[in-house]
Amino acid sequence: MRLLLVEDQVELADEISAALKRNGYAVDWLTDGRDADYQGTSEPYDLIILDLGLPGKPGLEVLANWRSRGLNAPVLILTARSSWAERIEGLKAGADDYLTKPFHPEELLLRIQALLRRTKGLINQPLLEVGGLALDETRQICHCKNQEVELTAGEFRLLRYFMLHPDQLLSKSQLAEHLYDGETERDSNVIEVHINRLRSKLGRELIETRRGQGYRFTGKHP
The missing domain is CATH 3.40.50.2300 (Response regulator)
Incomplete structure (x- = not known):
């Protein structure tokens, strides 16, 4: 954000x-x-x-x-x-x-x-909960199926943005505009790396790719 x-x-x-x-x-x-x-x-x-x-x-x-x-x-x-x-x-x-x-x-x-x-129309509670996932913004840890999944700083920033925009189609440029400040060089390849790592940790179906358009956070996980 x-x-x-x-x-x-x-x-x-x-x-x-x-x-x-x-x-x-x-x-x-x-x-x-x-x-x-x-x-x-x-x-x-x-x-x-x-x-x-x-x-x-x-x-x-x-x-x-x-x-x-x-x-x-x-x-x-x-x-x-x-x-x-x-x-x-x-x-x-x-x-x-x-x-x-x-x-x-x-x-x-x-x-x-x-x-x-x-x-974003979400309830304010201790954890950010969307689609069965719960994100602890203080500890920067995701809770999935009663397990704690550790996230890197980049993975945490990206997952939080996705969870605050569920089911929305988000382009790489849009994600970069909201994940980096005005002084930081924006690399869409880094975002793709973070997406792949989130999929490997939380499930391939969590983030849907729309070729030529961007990504959609589905909240689905195995």
Whole structure:
């Protein structure tokens, strides 16, 4: 899952980025509201973390502009402001959740997890469950037939994306756009390698290949 972090406090942004990357997210980081206004709707983000007190352009204005241009990705607001009036203004502008600084990184991760699942119409529970598979996002382990299956970092990122998009036809380019940040070179061959490894660990029928089109996560396994 590819996230955009818009935060001008460098130390905090470094801490958030590190935590997100450890949990298998690809992260792009911006510090200026003007850059965020443009990039938020020019790249395919799965979720955006937005600070309100930004240089260049206020976060609420950025958010309102995104929504007016049709951005439907969930937006989680980070702010040092704690008044009810400001929370309400953020929600009116189109925010999906609100987290006041200071906060614990684990709370941020849980809120992100809940937002992503809610957006996809999935129930938020300890494990991500689809088609008989259960993915532990904290330990990055898949539960299959009462067995724990260890995953590499790349396999985990790919499987989580598939499980959040069951039965959808996903092209290699679409997968690459959501699994890598804007600075990472995208190699579709690596994605194919991860798919083959997931099939060998969890079953050939788990991911269907549509020649010339892409892949579909069926959730089926032996």
